Amino acid sequence: MKILPLQRRTLALIAVIVPLLVLLVYVALRSGPLAPVAVTEARVESQAIRPALFGIGTVEARYTYKIGPTYAGRVKRLDVHVGDRVRAGQLLGEMDPVDLDDRVRAQEAAEKRAEAALREATVRQAYAETQARRYEQLFATRSTSEEILTTKRQEWQIADAALSAAREDLARARSDLEALRAQRGNLRLIAPVEGVVTLRDADPGTTVVAGQAVVELIDPKSLWINVRFDQISASGLAADLPARIVLRSRNGQTLEGRVLRVEPKADAVTEETLVKAVFDAAPTPLPPIGELAEVTVDLPALPATPVIPNAAVQRRGEQPGVWQITDGEPDFVAVRLGRTDLDGRVQVLEGLKAGDRIVVYSEKALSPKSRIHVVERIPGTSR
Amino acid sequence: MISLAGRDILHSWGKFVFTGVGLGLLIGVTLVMAGVYRGMVDDGKALLDNSGADLWVVQKDTLGPYAESSSVNDDLYRAILAMPGVARAANVTYLTMQVKKGEQDVRSMVVGIVPGEKGGAPGWPPYLVAGRQITRGHYEAVADIATGFRIGDVLTVRRNRYTVVGLTRRMVSSSGDPMVFIPLKDAQEAQFLKDNDAIWQSRRATSANPAFNRPGVPGLLDAVNASQASSSSVNAVLVRIKPGAVPDEVAESIRRWKRLTVYTRMQMEEILIGKLIATSSKQIGMFLVILAIVSAAIVAFIIYTLTMDKIREIAVLKLIGTRNRTIAAMIMQQALALGVIGFAVGKITATYAAPLFPKYVLLMPGDSVTGFFAVLVICALASVIAIRMALKVDPAEAIGG
Numbered sequence: 001m002k003i004l005p006l007q008r009r010t011l012a013l014i015a016v017i018v019p020l021l022v023l024l025v026y027v028a029l030r031s032g033p034l035a036p037v038a039v040t041e042a043r044v045e046s047q048a049i050r051p052a053l054f055g056i057g058t059v060e061a062r063y064t065y066k067i068g069p070t071y072a073g074r075v076k077r078l079d080v081h082v083g084d085r086v087r088a089g090q091l092l093g094e095m096d097p098v099d100l101d102d103r104v105r106a107q108e109a110a111e112k113r114a115e116a117a118l119r120e121a122t123v124r125q126a127y128a129e130t131q132a133r134r135y136e137q138l139f140a141t142r143s144t145s146e147e148i149l150t151t152k153r154q155e156w157q158i159a160d161a162a163l164s165a166a167r168e169d170l171a172r173a174r175s176d177l178e179a180l181r182a183q184r185g186n187l188r189l190i191a192p193v194e195g196v197v198t199l200r201d202a203d204p205g206t207t208v209v210a211g212q213a214v215v216e217l218i219d220p221k222s223l224w225i226n227v228r229f230d231q232i233s234a235s236g237l238a239a240d241l242p243a244r245i246v247l248r249s250r251n252g253q254t255l256e257g258r259v260l261r262v263e264p265k266a267d268a269v270t271e272e273t274l275v276k277a278v279f280d281a282a283p284t285p286l287p288p289i290g291e292l293a294e295v296t297v298d299l300p301a302l303p304a305t306p307v308i309p310n311a312a313v314q315r316r317g318e319q320p321g322v323w324q325i326t327d328g329e330p331d332f333v334a335v336r337l338g339r340t341d342l343d344g345r346v347q348v349l350e351g352l353k354a355g356d357r358i359v360v361y362s363e364k365a366l367s368p369k370s371r372i373h374v375v376e377r378i379p380g381t382s383r
Numbered sequence: 384m385i386s387l388a389g390r391d392i393l394h395s396w397g398k399f400v401f402t403g404v405g406l407g408l409l410i411g412v413t414l415v416m417a418g419v420y421r422g423m424v425d426d427g428k429a430l431l432d433n434s435g436a437d438l439w440v441v442q443k444d445t446l447g448p449y450a451e452s453s454s455v456n457d458d459l460y461r462a463i464l465a466m467p468g469v470a471r472a473a474n475v476t477y478l479t480m481q482v483k484k485g486e487q488d489v490r491s492m493v494v495g496i497v498p499g500e501k502g503g504a505p506g507w508p509p510y511l512v513a514g515r516q517i518t519r520g521h522y523e524a525v526a527d528i529a530t531g532f533r534i535g536d537v538l539t540v541r542r543n544r545y546t547v548v549g550l551t552r553r554m555v556s557s558s559g560d561p562m563v564f565i566p567l568k569d570a571q572e573a574q575f576l577k578d579n580d581a582i583w584q585s586r587r588a589t590s591a592n593p594a595f596n597r598p599g600v601p602g603l604l605d606a607v608n609a610s611q612a613s614s615s616s617v618n619a620v621l622v623r624i625k626p627g628a629v630p631d632e633v634a635e636s637i638r639r640w641k642r643l644t645v646y647t648r649m650q651m652e653e654i655l656i657g658k659l660i661a662t663s664s665k666q667i668g669m670f671l672v673i674l675a676i677v678s679a680a681i682v683a684f685i686i687y688t689l690t691m692d693k694i695r696e697i698a699v700l701k702l703i704g705t706r707n708r709t710i711a712a713m714i715m716q717q718a719l720a721l722g723v724i725g726f727a728v729g730k731i732t733a734t735y736a737a738p739l740f741p742k743y744v745l746l747m748p749g750d751s752v753t754g755f756f757a758v759l760v761i762c763a764l765a766s767v768i769a770i771r772m773a774l775k776v777d778p779a780e781a782i783g784g
Contacts, residue, residue, distance in 0.1 A: 311549065344514075361510070361513055364552065377513065381512050381533070382534075
């Protein structure tokens with residue numbers, strides 16, 4: 001009778017101590033550095049990948065017209081505002097002529113004066129000619145001296161020269177007047193093409209220097225995107241490749257387009273290749289100039305090769321490779337990698353063949369001595 | 384021969400086990416504290432391991448990029464690539480900031496990495512736990528799992544939005560903040576570009592300055608504004624050296640010819656562990672020592688009390704002529720058994736409690752082994768006092784009581 005309670009106590013104690021020890025051993029082996037590393041595996045597949053390039057750029061207008069006076073002056077009036085659509089040849093505004101009108105009037109007077117001078121010179125020349133001829137006849141009958149005849153001939157020649165001078169003077173005065181009128185006409189700011197006003201840089205009363213733009217026009221049909229691709233991932237860019245364009249303001253809406261040209265000059269400072277991409281159909285409403293756009297250019301599909309996810313690629317020193325699973329043990333295999341696409345698939349040119357089992361994700365960095373256990377997904381990676 | 388200790392334990396096993404569990408929780412806390420200390424040091428080492436660099440090239444006379452801010456031109460890496468012994472050099476930026484996702488924000492270290500290279504330039508996360516590495520040159524992110532972000536989430540860093548395409552693990556800064564990897568050009572913007580308000584204000588300030596806004600020079604203001612908004616700096620250049628090259632020699636030649644400060648792995652570890660986390664790790668270390676002393680005192684006290692509880696029984700044992708050695712062995716065995724149970728409970732609780740901590744807690748097997756023997760030694764020493772008391776007891780007490 002005395003044994004039983006003792007045995008029960010012993011059993012109870014064992015019931016506490018043994019699970020405790022089992023748990024301790026489990027904890028010691030399954031957690032911490034001694035535990036096997038959870039990994040997920042995948043098989044190398046033979047696939048054709050379609051590389052794509054991703055760049056960002058800004059919406060720009062292909063043709064921008066900066067309209068301003070050719071002489072320094074003051075803006076008199078400006079009839080258009082930003083956003084207005086204008087026709088080719090439309091009057092946009094006018095510069096203040098200041099004293100130009102008065103100068104035109106002065107020049108007109110000068111022209112009339114030259115005309116009068118011409119008339120005077122014509123009359124003088126006609127008279128000089130008549131006199132010269134009369135003295136020639138008188139000299140023929142020996143009624144006058146040779147000296148007088150010579151004088152009359154000289155007067156005729158002088159009158160001739162004076163007449164030419166008066167003619168040229170008139171031509172000069174006319175040209176001067178034309179020039180002033182042209183200058184006067186140039187004060188009118190006229191739209192060279194049909195377009196949209198994008199900038200109104202000066203308001204009436206502002207003095208502008210020669211060549212400074214007062215109004216800026218763009219041709220909305222000529223919108224394009226100046227795209228920058230990092231040079232490291234720009235191989236294969238060419239004109240006419242299809243492009244998908246996402247505007248920052250229209251996130252989620254993909255617009256179709258194509259590469260118009262690859263600029264022969266790259267940006268040396270930012271290490272980017274510049275590309276012009278155009279929309280297949282201009283979006284409505286028009287995106288503002290300068291809006292950020294993301295452009296994805298699809299390159300032609302490549303022939304099927306063994307393909308792995310880029311998450312599987314590890315590096316030991318400078319050598320890229322993957323952890324291949326052979327008999328449940330990780331084994332580092334050096335590989336040579338080919339092209340990659342934007343979904344993170346990489347071609348393997350050497351080192352693996354289709355069907356090989358490789359480690360894709362691992363809970364921690366692997367080493368050849370790591371013990372692994374393959375799981376469906378690494379714990380904690382999904383909600 | 385019957386085991387006196389075993390019989391005594393069985394006599395009041397419930398009390399014994401509960402005392403052991405209580406002791407275990409105390410030991411558990413001590414082990415966790417050691418884990419916190421180890422985790423702190425490991426965070427620093429993880430930062431260096433994950434960067435995958437052999438050398439860190441930073442601004443001259445700074446302790447950058449982790450311990451101090453450092454800024455170098457982003458085309459410097461080309462010059463470094465030309466140095467003998469350098470296999471690869473990559474720009475990198477580090478910026479600790481609040482990364483927003485919807486309403487919540489997470490303190491994290493934003494790392495700008497050079498995108499586009501297969502398998503990764505220095506600075507890339509060496510392994511992933513889900514998703515893929517960054518393939519686009521802009522607006523993609525790989526986040527540490529500790530940020531709480533998941534694949535497909537959209538984060539906001541400054542004014543740009545990034546889609547999480549991959550997850551990684553144990554990528555932390557030296558202060559334990561999880562990392563978010565984004566493409567370098569975006570990170571440069573995030574770090575050096577001012578916010579929109581500041582840009583507007585600086586444009587206004589520039590246009591108010593007559594030196595930059597001259598009526599006769601129409602394009603000057605635009606040019607000045609453009610030059611102010613550009614950012615062409617990075618925090619450091621990570622360098623991997625060629626196999627066979629000696630890090631110190633390569634570092635010395637860069638130091639000498641490029642007049643920059645270069646740190647090797649050893650020096651970087653010294654900076655991170657010796658300088659950056661020195662005081663906080665000392666603080667934790669100090670706490671660990673105090674906790675160990677307190678634990679030892681409590682263990683001693685518990686064993687002493689346990690012995691004192693049965694001082695009558697010991698007196699009876701002496702009265703019936705039990706040898707001192709037997710009594711001493713009983714107390715010693717009990718103390719050690721208590722220690723073993725306590726350690727087991729402590730180890731188990733520590734292991735299960737460690738992942739609950741917001742920062743990394745690293746429980747090293749070596750620490751556990753040391754802890755185990757420390758517990759045994761403390762128990763043995765504590766039992767010595769109890770044994771002295773037990774041996775001094777007068778057998779007459781058993782009757783006289």
